[in-house]
Amino acid sequence: MNHEAEIHPGEPASESISHSVVTSSIFSPIAHGWKPGSLPELATPGFPLAPPFIVKAPTCSLSQNTEASPTVPFGFRFRIRKNSPTHPVIDLTHGFYDPVTQVYTVPLRTGGDTEGDVFETGYWTDHGDGKNPNRSWDTMPDRESD
Amino acid sequence: MTGQPMVLILTQLLDSHADLVIRELHRRHVRVSRFNTADFPMRSTLVARHTSCGTWEGELRVDQHLLSLQEITSIWYRRPTPFEIDPTLPPAAQQFAQAEARMAIGGVLRSLPVLWVNHPEKMVAADYKPYQLKIASNCGLQTPETLLTNAAHAARQFLEAHPAGIIYKTLSGALIFSESGEPLSIYTSRVSLQDLEQQDSIHHTVCLFQEEIPKELELRITVIGKQVFAAAIFSQHSPRTQVDFRQAYADLRYGVYTLPQVIHDRCLALTKALGLSFAAIDMVLTPDHRYVFLELNSSGQWAWIEQATGLPLCETLVNLLTETRKGNDEHISMEVGA
Numbered sequence: 001m002n003h004e005a006e007i008h009p010g011e012p013a014s015e016s017i018s019h020s021v022v023t024s025s026i027f028s029p030i031a032h033g034w035k036p037g038s039l040p041e042l043a044t045p046g047f048p049l050a051p052p053f054i055v056k057a058p059t060c061s062l063s064q065n066t067e068a069s070p071t072v073p074f075g076f077r078f079r080i081r082k083n084s085p086t087h088p089v090i091d092l093t094h095g096f097y098d099p100v101t102q103v104y105t106v107p108l109r110t111g112g113d114t115e116g117d118v119f120e121t122g123y124w125t126d127h128g129d130g131k132n133p134n135r136s137w138d139t140m141p142d143r144e145s146d
Numbered sequence: 147m148t149g150q151p152m153v154l155i156l157t158q159l160l161d162s163h164a165d166l167v168i169r170e171l172h173r174r175h176v177r178v179s180r181f182n183t184a185d186f187p188m189r190s191t192l193v194a195r196h197t198s199c200g201t202w203e204g205e206l207r208v209d210q211h212l213l214s215l216q217e218i219t220s221i222w223y224r225r226p227t228p229f230e231i232d233p234t235l236p237p238a239a240q241q242f243a244q245a246e247a248r249m250a251i252g253g254v255l256r257s258l259p260v261l262w263v264n265h266p267e268k269m270v271a272a273d274y275k276p277y278q279l280k281i282a283s284n285c286g287l288q289t290p291e292t293l294l295t296n297a298a299h300a301a302r303q304f305l306e307a308h309p310a311g312i313i314y315k316t317l318s319g320a321l322i323f324s325e326s327g328e329p330l331s332i333y334t335s336r337v338s339l340q341d342l343e344q345q346d347s348i349h350h351t352v353c354l355f356q357e358e359i360p361k362e363l364e365l366r367i368t369v370i371g372k373q374v375f376a377a378a379i380f381s382q383h384s385p386r387t388q389v390d391f392r393q394a395y396a397d398l399r400y401g402v403y404t405l406p407q408v409i410h411d412r413c414l415a416l417t418k419a420l421g422l423s424f425a426a427i428d429m430v431l432t433p434d435h436r437y438v439f440l441e442l443n444s445s446g447q448w449a450w451i452e453q454a455t456g457l458p459l460c461e462t463l464v465n466l467l468t469e470t471r472k473g474n475d476e477h478i479s480m481e482v483g484a
Contacts, residue, residue, distance in 0.1 A: 026168055026180045026211075073350040075316055078335040080393075081328060110162045114320040114331050116447030117395035117454070121162045 183226035268421035333390035
């Protein structure tokens with residue numbers, strides 16, 4: 001999988017991420033201005049990051065409803081609240097940090113709904129010294145993946 | 147017409163499958179245009195003329211991109227969404243504008259002598275599960291015993307007739323939206339006698355019940371043109387994925403599977419019988435080595451299968467889209483006087 005972009009310290013992520021999209025609108029837009037939550041705590045260099053937020057695990061809050069009201073169709077008794085990301089998301093659970101290049105790399109992933117599992121669509125990269133974040137990572141709930 | 151392939155992709159703004167195909171087309175230096183149908187008419191314009199030669203010619207402009215209709219050689223009908231009409235128009239006017247746009251653009255594209263992957267009319271028919279089951283049977287594929295009913299007594303009788311168990315599955319897709327707009331999924335589920343005691347809920351609409359097929363493993367078979375790719379999906383080790391593997395993709399394991407030639411040929415026959423160039427077929431291999439057809443999706447996702455197994459699905463799809471022949475067999479336009 002090719003690296004989508006490299007982000008230099010101090011540069012807004014959106015300017016670099018969209019390099020493959022700027023010249024043409026033929027590709028799906030990557031979520032501009034998307035920033036993950038607070039800088040992930042590193043386990044050890046090279047190993048997956050401990051994410052401050054992750055692709056939300058599906059919540060099965062409804063599951064099978066044996067008390068289904070007779071006022072809804074039969075199939076509704078099996079309904080489950082299932083998160084369905086439709087846009088590329090940053091999945092820090094699969095990211096890694098290279099201490100030699102001091103580059104964080106986390107994959108962009110999409111999918112994971114009733115029609116197929118997630119698959120990688122590219123990479124988000126960021127330079128850092130492995131100790132301190134280069135930027136404040138946006139923790140707005142709407143930045144979290146579904 | 148230059149004679150070089152020119153691929154039109156009908157899809158929506160966020161479609162990573164389209165991105166994958168476009169990258170491969172770019173790598174091969176093949177011309178490609180992407181039409182996110184929701185861009186019409188607010189961000190795009192159509193100028194099309196019917197000529198004395200009986201052809202439609204013209205252009206579709208989306209932002210600064212210009213698409214010449216007569217240069218299109220294939221159309222990938224991927225995941226187009228409805229046209230977005232000016233929301234400031236009154237609802238009746240929006241509805242009218244939507245219908246006019248659909249008839250115009252749909253009609254012009256259907257008149258082009260191009261290869262469709264897949265043709266939308268064929269997709270509509272193919273997506274009817276009862277029809278799929280019939281055609282699959284005609285092609286020699288085993289299918290589960292199936293009941294369609296909104297009568298509770300019939301459902302109970304079906305359960306009694308299948309002591310190994312029955313399942314419920316939706317006919318129209320697993321995703322619904324609650325009143326608050328949140329997405330809800332209805333996965334294939336086992337049905338108990340207690341479930342069937344709510345007679346009123348069954349009466350509300352038709353329910354699809356099937357005998358539960360024992361699984362050794364599941365198969366996702368992707369047919370692209372004349373090529374058939376089979377991925378094994380190991381789902382039975384996890385309780386979460388035994389009945390419907392979509393419930394927990396993280397629990398699944400995958401492998402490349404070699405189909406028996408007879409099943410390979412029947413999957414091809416099924417896809418052809420439905421008038422499709424692409425199909426994602428779900429089947430089960432039972433512990434006693436029977437191959438049982440479950441369902442087919444004419445616009446099924448495939449990228450996750452490719453990434454899990456290495457099967458060259460994107461490359462094969464692009465090969466199909468860039469074939470130089472024009473038109474599906476049943477859609478080649480007739481010459482005047484022929």
